[in-house]
Amino acid sequence: MQEAGQIFLLLVGAQTHSSTAELLVLRTCPYAPGAGYQDNNLGCLTGTRVAILDGIESWARDFDKSPVYWLNGLAGTGKSAIAQTTAKRLLADGMLGASFFCSRDFKDRCDLHLIFPTLSFQLACRYPGFRSALIPLLQLNPDIKSETLYNQMETLIITPLREQKDTSMVIVIDALDECTDDEPESTILSIMGQFIGEIPHIKFFITGQPEPRI
Numbered sequence: 001m002q003e004a005g006q007i008f009l010l011l012v013g014a015q016t017h018s019s020t021a022e023l024l025v026l027r028t029c030p031y032a033p034g035a036g037y038q039d040n041n042l043g044c045l046t047g048t049r050v051a052i053l054d055g056i057e058s059w060a061r062d063f064d065k066s067p068v069y070w071l072n073g074l075a076g077t078g079k080s081a082i083a084q085t086t087a088k089r090l091l092a093d094g095m096l097g098a099s100f101f102c103s104r105d106f107k108d109r110c111d112l113h114l115i116f117p118t119l120s121f122q123l124a125c126r127y128p129g130f131r132s133a134l135i136p137l138l139q140l141n142p143d144i145k146s147e148t149l150y151n152q153m154e155t156l157i158i159t160p161l162r163e164q165k166d167t168s169m170v171i172v173i174d175a176l177d178e179c180t181d182d183e184p185e186s187t188i189l190s191i192m193g194q195f196i197g198e199i200p201h202i203k204f205f206i207t208g209q210p211e212p213r214i
Contacts, residue, residue, distance in 0.1 A: 070189075072208055102173070170202075
């Protein structure tokens with residue numbers, strides 16, 4: 001119920017900039033409930049991981065630095081806590097574009113083919129320009145969830161983001177290794193590498209275990 005309420009509030013907020021018809025189209029975009037950053041999730045304890053968190057914040061603010069920050073480490077080393085705290089800081093600074101916290105405990109949160117649609121849905125709720133660009137693309141691609149990850153990113157993320165030329169943001173993807181799919185998780189990283197140069201004011205913060213398939 002909490003997640004449904006959050007989505008409802010996002011759509012109500014979007015109502016001030018969009019018609020009811022547009023919002024109905026937006027709701028056809030598949031997404032994973034509960035996958036985005038939520039303030040009640042645990043992050044780093046106060047006073048811990050200060051150096052790495054400050055380093056991530058410095059990276060996020062400097063768009064001359066690499067557009068992708070890949071944080072890897074073994075299970076239990078605190079990657080998700082760092083990702084949660086990073087998302088909280090980015091949100092406070094107005095720089096959190098969207099987020100997806102993968103989890104093998106939830107079917108839709110370990111589905112690679114729901115990551116890009118969920119991020120796109122969140123971005124559409126937050127940015128009117130992105131939403132306006134996304135609506136016609138959703139109308140032309142009603143079966144977007146079944147398309148390749150490459151087509152998903154191009155259609156749902158890259159094309160609408162080109163309309164956000166004056167907007168700087170960071171997109172967070174946590175625990176990528178927890179996804180289970182016929183395609184390797186490294187596919188997402190490979191696809192990002194192909195498109196990242198087309199969206200110069202957008203950064204990706206990604207965490208995962210240092211597994212060979214990634």
